[in-house]
Amino acid sequence: MPREFEVREEIALDATPEQVWAAIATGPGVDSWFMGRNEIEPREGGAGRQTVLGVTGESTVTAWEPGVRFATRTHASPEGTFMAFEYLLESRDGGSTLLRLVHSGFLEEDWESEYEALRVGDGMYLRKLAAYLRCFPGRTSVYDLFLAGSSVTTREDAWARFAAAFGLAGWPVTPGRPMVLSVPGLPAETGTVLFASYGFLGAVTASSLYTLVHGHHGLMVAQQHCFTGEPARERAQAAWQAWLG
Template sequence: MGHRFERQDKVELSATPEQVWDAIATGPGIDSWFMGRNDVVPGEGGTVSTLFGGYAPEAPITAWEPGARLAYGGEQDEDGRFVAYEFLIEGRGGGSTVLKVVTSGFIPGDDWADEFEAMSKGGALFFDTLATYLTHFAGRTAAPLTVFGPPVGDWTRTWASVRAALGLGDEPAEGDRVRFTVDGRVVEGVVYSANSQTIGIRTDDALYRVLQGFHGALVAGHHFFSTVDTEPEWQAWLAGHSQEGNLR
């Protein structure tokens, strides 16, 4: 059976078209809002590659128009699975920019619904992160940190534990204030994105994200513009809240 999908997101930004292009078409730029470590071999026929955990996709670039349009992905697996991305940049007066992102693809199998939901919720977080990065940190590059927690049994308990640790209620929303502790250090910020599977938090010098990984573990995907948190302290943080979902 399977499911073909297309998602369109659009935002007007105070960043320039050049800053938007750098964010989507260079390795350091993508590192500052996506996941893991990224590399771009520029030009049509080049590639966009990502490495985090055991996941290492490499997508061919199908359109390369600096400052205007970037497209990559779209190669089908044997079962028909594929995902493709297109970024359209339109400069406006006063140095502002309209960015449109189109994500399309196909998920095979009769059990596509859970994967599609996770992809949709994660995609919303990544788009909001890109917009937040370009609004508050345009022209700067971040050190990324991606950490996977242990497998979770009960997501309801785990997600409730995460929200409580962040000082958030049952339905977090953009603009909510956040205060949490990591390895004895207090972090304060504001929610810039939230849905039933993801939470994004902006501080003065970082973007923190916690999400339910489709592979069954809690994931942290952060970006640091000054000091950098360490993997062990976030492994401990994730494990502590994952444990709530594994209690019998």
């Protein structure tokens, strides 16, 4: 039987409410930091679509108050599961914004594991949003990759692969630590670590935002949001898919 959940997060963003709105309430903006391919019809009652790994989910815009409040709710499954996202924007001094997220709905199987992944993942994605707004202001990504590979049983093995991909030698890893992209088939590129926590490692370079995930049932996922178009999408996709296995 489905069971209710709710996750609440907030983050201070070095961007105006208008800039934050463009990042959370438009398809190209969401593509640039979240996951998959996104389409949003800009009105209350409008349709939303998100395609991840070839699967498209549909949602409805339940609140549309530009610069203030944006909310969506996915269509319920036959079992009654769904997810709802509400973003509340508050203008702050100096052209900054306080963003509050309420992520709620009903989950079914393996509730504890799924809830923990959502609880940690929501905070990670908000930190990724902050990095997008700070490092690539006024821009949207040229291409976005969301790729899945083989499952890795232990967290230790996953972290070892993460560390190798980002040229990191030793743990713990803290935000701001220098990294070097070290994936065969891709040019070495220096950057900094954005976050390192339960199953997630993120970094930013001059060209891209990167996220590596050890997800549900041990699934390995790699994400890249590229803002320069280099390397070419096909080259990057082939290199990351080979790395994932």
